[in-house]
Amino acid sequence: MALPPLDSPQWQSPWRAFTWGLRSITQTILTLVLFATYLGIGALAHDSHFSLVWALCSTLFVWAGPAQIILITTLGSGATVVQSAIAVTVSAIRLFPMVVSVLPLMRTPTTKRRELFFAAHLTAVTLWVECHRFLPQVPRERRIAFVNGLGFGLVSVCLTANTIGYFLAANLTQTLGASILLLTPLSFLFSTARNSREVADVVALALGVLLYPLVTKMNSGLDILVSGLAAGTIAYGVHWWREVRA
Amino acid sequence: MSAAQLIGDWQALVVLFVAGVIPNQIWRMLGLWFGSGIDEGSELLVWVRAVATAILAGVIAQIVVEPPGALASVPDALRYGAVGAGLVVFLLTGRSIFAGVVAGEVFMLAGKWWLG
Numbered sequence: 001m002a003l004p005p006l007d008s009p010q011w012q013s014p015w016r017a018f019t020w021g022l023r024s025i026t027q028t029i030l031t032l033v034l035f036a037t038y039l040g041i042g043a044l045a046h047d048s049h050f051s052l053v054w055a056l057c058s059t060l061f062v063w064a065g066p067a068q069i070i071l072i073t074t075l076g077s078g079a080t081v082v083q084s085a086i087a088v089t090v091s092a093i094r095l096f097p098m099v100v101s102v103l104p105l106m107r108t109p110t111t112k113r114r115e116l117f118f119a120a121h122l123t124a125v126t127l128w129v130e131c132h133r134f135l136p137q138v139p140r141e142r143r144i145a146f147v148n149g150l151g152f153g154l155v156s157v158c159l160t161a162n163t164i165g166y167f168l169a170a171n172l173t174q175t176l177g178a179s180i181l182l183l184t185p186l187s188f189l190f191s192t193a194r195n196s197r198e199v200a201d202v203v204a205l206a207l208g209v210l211l212y213p214l215v216t217k218m219n220s221g222l223d224i225l226v227s228g229l230a231a232g233t234i235a236y237g238v239h240w241w242r243e244v245r246a
Numbered sequence: 247m248s249a250a251q252l253i254g255d256w257q258a259l260v261v262l263f264v265a266g267v268i269p270n271q272i273w274r275m276l277g278l279w280f281g282s283g284i285d286e287g288s289e290l291l292v293w294v295r296a297v298a299t300a301i302l303a304g305v306i307a308q309i310v311v312e313p314p315g316a317l318a319s320v321p322d323a324l325r326y327g328a329v330g331a332g333l334v335v336f337l338l339t340g341r342s343i344f345a346g347v348v349a350g351e352v353f354m355l356a357g358k359w360w361l362g
Contacts, residue, residue: 029343029344032344033343033344033347036347043315043316044309044314044315046315047314047315047316047317048314048315050254050258051251051252051253051254051255051258052247052252052254053252053253053254053259054254054258054259054262057259057262058262058266058267061262061263061266061267061271062262062266062267062270062271064270066298066302066305067266067269067270068266069305069309070301070302070305071262071265071266073305073308073309073314075261075265076314077308077312081261081264081265082265084265084266085264085265085266085268085269086269087301088265088266088269088270089269089270089272089273090297090298090301091270091298091301091302092269092270092271092272092273092274092298093273093294093295093297093298094273094294094295094298095270095273095274095277096273096274096276096277097277097291097295098277099273099274099277099278100277103277103278113278113279116278117278120274120275120277120278121271121274123274123277169315169316170247172316174316174319175316175319175355175358177315177316177317178313178316178317178319178320178354178358179351179354179355181309181313181314181315181316181317182317182320182325182328182350182351182354183347183351184309185306185309185310185329186328186329186332186346186347186350186351187343187347188302188305188306189303189306189329189332189333189346190332190333190336190341190343190346190347191343192299192302192303192306193336193341194341194343196299198292200292200295200296201295201296201299203296204295204296204297204299204300204303205299205300205302205303206303207300207303208299208300208301208302208303208304208306208307209303209304209306209307210307211300211304212303212304212307212308212311213307213311215304216308216311216312223304223308224301224304224305224308225301227300227301227304228297228298228300228301228303228304229297229300230300231296231300231303231304232293232296232297232298232299232300232301233293233296233297235296235299235300236292236293236296236297239292239296240289
C-alpha cells in the first residue's frame with residue numbers, strides 16, 4: 001500500500017486522512033513488535049494479579065510500554081504507590097522531548113493547542129518513529145487526522161493483544177505461559193538497543209541490566225531507581241568524557 | 247471469569263491513575279504546553295535519556311532475574327541463556343528485533359523440552 005500523492009483529492013477529507021493513517025499500521029514491522037510486547041504485558045498483568053480492565057485502562061491511558069511494565073512489576077513486587085510513581089515518571093521524561101520534536105511536524109499557523117491533544121497523548125516511541133517516516137508524504141493540513149488514525153489503529157492492536165495475552169496466561173500450560181511472559185524483556189531489550197544511537201544510550205542499557213542484580217543485594221526498596229540513576233549517570237559521564245576528548 | 251473479576255477492585259484502578267497515568271502523562275502535557283524552544287540535543291536531556299534507559303534496563307533485568315508467575319518455572323540458566331541467544335541473533339541479523347525475539351523464545355522452549 002502506497003500513500004496517495006500529496007496533491008491527490010484523496011487528502012481533501014480529514015476522515016479519509018484518518019483512514020489512511022489507520023491503514024498505515026499494516027506498513028510497519030513495529031506493529032508486530034507492539035503486538036508481541038502487549039501480548040506480554042497482558043500476560044504479565046495476569047500473573048501479577050491485576051484485572052483485565054486494569055490492564056486495558058493502563059494501555060489506553062498510560063500508552064507507554066516501559067511505564068506500564070515498570071508499574072506492573074514494581075506494584076506487583078510490593079513497592080509503594082510513591083516508589084512506583086517515581087519510577088514511572090522518570091521513565092516518562094523521555095516523552096517530553098519526543099512530544100516537543102514531533103508536534104511541529106503537524107502544526108500549521110492556525111493549529112490550536114487542543115487540536116494536538118490526542119497527537120500528544122499518542123506520542124510514544126513507535127508513533128514517534130513512524131511520524132518521521134510517514135508525515136513527509138502527508139499534506140501538512142491533514143497530518144493531525146492522519147496521526148490520530150495511525151495512533152487509533154496502534155492502540156486497538158495493543159488492546160486486542162492485551163486481552164489475548166491475559167487469557168492465554170490464564171489458560172495456557174506453564175511452559176507456553178512462560179514463553180509469553182518472556183516476550184516482554186526480549187522485545188524491550190532489542191527495541192531499546194535498536195533505538196540506541198548515542199554511546200550514552202548503549203552504555204546506559206548494558207550497565208542498567210548488569211547493575212540491577214548487584215543493587216538488589218542492598219535491598220533498599222528503591223532498587224530500580226538506584227541502579228537506574230547510577231547506570232544512567234555513569235553512561236552520561238562516558239558521553240561527557242568523549243565529548244571533552246573530541 | 248465474572249464481570250467483577252474482570253474489573254477487579256476499584257482501589258487498584260485508583261492506584262493505576264495515581265502511580266501510572268498521572269506521573270506518565272504529565273511529561274506529554276508539559277511538551278504540549280512548553281514545547282517550543284527546547285533543544286533536543288541539550289546535555290540535560292542526554293542525561294535524562296540515559297537514566298530513563300537505565301531504569302528500563304533494570305526492569306528488563308528484574309523480569310529475568312526475579313521472574314513473575316509462570317516464568318518462574320523456567321530454570322535460571324535457561325532464562326539467561328534465552329536472553330543471551332536472542333541478543334547474539336539480534337546482533338548477527340543487523341539488529342532485527344523480530345529475529346532476536348524468535349531466537350530467545352526458541353532457545354527457551356527447546357531447553358524446556360530437552361530438560362523434560
